[in-house]
Amino acid sequence: MNSLSCRRLTKSDYDRIVNVIDSWWGGPTTALAHPLFFYELGELAQVVESQGQLVGFLFGFIAPKGPTGYVHLVGIDPEFRRQQVGSLLYLAFEQACREAACPSMKALTAVGDASSVHFHESLGWTTETREDYAGPGRARHVFVKALEPAKAAAAQ
Numbered sequence: 001m002n003s004l005s006c007r008r009l010t011k012s013d014y015d016r017i018v019n020v021i022d023s024w025w026g027g028p029t030t031a032l033a034h035p036l037f038f039y040e041l042g043e044l045a046q047v048v049e050s051q052g053q054l055v056g057f058l059f060g061f062i063a064p065k066g067p068t069g070y071v072h073l074v075g076i077d078p079e080f081r082r083q084q085v086g087s088l089l090y091l092a093f094e095q096a097c098r099e100a101a102c103p104s105m106k107a108l109t110a111v112g113d114a115s116s117v118h119f120h121e122s123l124g125w126t127t128e129t130r131e132d133y134a135g136p137g138r139a140r141h142v143f144v145k146a147l148e149p150a151k152a153a154a155a156q
Contacts (some may be wrong), residue, residue: 007044056085069097
């Protein structure tokens with residue numbers, strides 16, 4: 001298995017992501033990687049590298065309601081899928097949300113995406129299907145995970 005490391009997103013990472021996202025997702029998706037998610041909401045965005053190569057990213061932010069850590073978009077290089085990249089991204093984002101005192105996290109996916117449902121549930125998220133969530137006739141799976149506050153560093 002490759003050595004994986006997770007860190008915060010940089011501008012050069014963002015530039016690379018917009019160049020590869022369509023091929024990673026198998027279709028036109030660049031619009032979902034709007035610059036807003038780097039310049040305005042990117043302080044919690046994460047990337048995973050393998051030997052210096054970008055192999056995954058997570059665009060997430062803290063929504064004021066709650067506040068809630070919201071996972072907007074995740075991409076993983078097809079050659080690195082099922083190698084714990086997604087888990088590393090989600091766990092790093094979860095830790096950032098805990099440190100920001102978010103009581104919960106939220107994510108969405110289209111109905112019928114069984115692999116996304118399985119992935120989220122394996123990380124302790126609950127799933128609810130909501131009809132018309134994204135407009136008439138556009139149901140979504142809504143994932144939620146309750147968070148406990150980050151533990152303070154042990155006194156020395």
